[in-house]
Amino acid sequence: MALAMFVKALEGPLPRWRPADAHEETDDAHEAAKDAHEAAWYRVAASHHEDAQTCAAYQSLCLHTELFQRPQPSWFAPSFAAAFAHGPPTAAAVRALVEEVSPGVFAFDFLSPSFCERLLCELEHYDSSGLPVVRPNSMNRYGVVLNSIGMEKTIDALQRHYVRALAAALFPVEGEHVDHHHAFMVQYKHGEDLGLDMHTDACDVTLNVCLGKEFTGAGLTFCGLRGGGRERTFSYRHQHVKGRAIMHAGHHRHGADDILGGERYNLILWNKSSTFRASKDYMNKVARPEADEADKPDLVCLSYTHDDDYEKYRPLPAGVVPRRERCAG
Numbered sequence: 001m002a003l004a005m006f007v008k009a010l011e012g013p014l015p016r017w018r019p020a021d022a023h024e025e026t027d028d029a030h031e032a033a034k035d036a037h038e039a040a041w042y043r044v045a046a047s048h049h050e051d052a053q054t055c056a057a058y059q060s061l062c063l064h065t066e067l068f069q070r071p072q073p074s075w076f077a078p079s080f081a082a083a084f085a086h087g088p089p090t091a092a093a094v095r096a097l098v099e100e101v102s103p104g105v106f107a108f109d110f111l112s113p114s115f116c117e118r119l120l121c122e123l124e125h126y127d128s129s130g131l132p133v134v135r136p137n138s139m140n141r142y143g144v145v146l147n148s149i150g151m152e153k154t155i156d157a158l159q160r161h162y163v164r165a166l167a168a169a170l171f172p173v174e175g176e177h178v179d180h181h182h183a184f185m186v187q188y189k190h191g192e193d194l195g196l197d198m199h200t201d202a203c204d205v206t207l208n209v210c211l212g213k214e215f216t217g218a219g220l221t222f223c224g225l226r227g228g229g230r231e232r233t234f235s236y237r238h239q240h241v242k243g244r245a246i247m248h249a250g251h252h253r254h255g256a257d258d259i260l261g262g263e264r265y266n267l268i269l270w271n272k273s274s275t276f277r278a279s280k281d282y283m284n285k286v287a288r289p290e291a292d293e294a295d296k297p298d299l300v301c302l303s304y305t306h307d308d309d310y311e312k313y314r315p316l317p318a319g320v321v322p323r324r325e326r327c328a329g
Contacts, residue, residue: 014309018326054131055150063119063125068150070157077109077243094169102110102236105222106170110245111267117210123149123185130178136268137202139305142193143186146267155183159271167205167271171249173281174204178271186212188218189263194257198303200226203270204277209245210266217260225302226251227285232297232307240264250284253301260275307318 062068073081082091083097098108111119126149127133134148135141146155159181167175181204188194195218208220221237224230231253237247247255250270276282297313304310304320316322 022075038191045186047289050132051134051148052149054236058126058129058131058149059132061129062122062150064122067119067122068154071154071161075112075115076162077112084165088161088165090264091169094166098166098247101246102190102222104225104238104249105238106247107238108245108247109257110209111211111243111307113243116209116243120185120211123265136186139196139199140186140193143184146183146185149209151166151183155181155269158271163207163269163271166207166247168207171205174273175250175271176274177273177275178205179274182270182272183268185267187263187265188215188259190259190261197260197305198223198253198255198301198306198307200253201250201270203250204273204282205247206250206264207245207247207269207271209268210240210242210258210264212242212265213263214260215240217257218264219257221300222247222248223253223298225249225260226253229323230295232295232301233291234298240266253303255300255303266307 012278013040066072073085074169076084079097083093098106101107123144123146127144132148134145136143136145146152160323164175165176167178186196188196198221218240220240221234222236222238224233224235293305297307299313302310302313304316310316310321
């Protein structure tokens with residue numbers, strides 16, 4: 001009986017709480033808020049229902065059914081698979097596996113070339129299937145969210161059995177207990193997105209691995225940490241190689257250099273920790289200003305999306321609306 005009542009309650013939005021001593025003049029405001037609350041719930045419910053229908057529809061169309069199951073050792077580069085052959089490695093073993101190419105930026109061989117090709121082929125197949133495509137975020141206009149095509153459980157297992165050990169060893173504050181994620185593929189080529197403006201990620205720890213194809217340019221430029229005092233100071237430029245991954249803190253400013261030729265595709269996993277996000281450390285992090293504009297920045301670290309003083313140092317790219325006008329609107 002109790003379970004049936006609980007299931008019934010989840011069929012609609014939970015009642016909006018109202019203080020017992022609320023005055024009558026608040027009735028209209030309360031009803032308006034209640035209506036807005038219910039409308040928002042039904043919009044989200046409809047979106048989830050559509051996602052579930054899309055995932056179910058694609059199961060009969062997919063090319064590689066094994067990609068929708070638990071990750072296998074053959075998916076990984078030999079050195080990575082060996083490190084995890086007997087379960088999650090120690091922090092010392094993780095440190096031995098990776099290369100710290102710049103402070104707070106770690107590179108390592110992650111996926112096998114054959115797996116990169118299969119995954120990329122699957123994602124391109126979905127993109128041409130005619131099913132709804134959920135784009136990665138507000139900045140990338142091309143690519144696809146992996147959860148939206150039915151790969152959420154695969155990525156759950158990837159995070160739980162592999163990525164969590166890396167994040168905990170390399171970022172013991174933000175990454176010790178990563179437990180949810182946003183996984184997506186991005187793509188860069190002429191006629192579509194060429195690169196990506198400087199930004200920080202909406203996560204605690206980022207995993208970024210190149211899937212291919214052949215390309216020139218399209219590096220990944222790193223600057224400083226948000227709130228670290230040198231956010232707009234250049235630190236490192238990473239050159240992508242198929243199957244090789246990098247891991248960095250979400251609040252590490254970075255941007256994708258413009259592609260010069262060919263096509264580049266990357267799998268990105270934004271890892272988030274419920275434990276960290278409930279802590280004072282997290283609240284202090286999100287309270288930090290986006291960038292200290294008092295010091296002269298390195299030009300490659302400027303962001304036309306986030307920096308109010310961008311035009312002080314260089315002209316805006318064609319078609320870009322100044323940030324102050326976007327915010328005012």
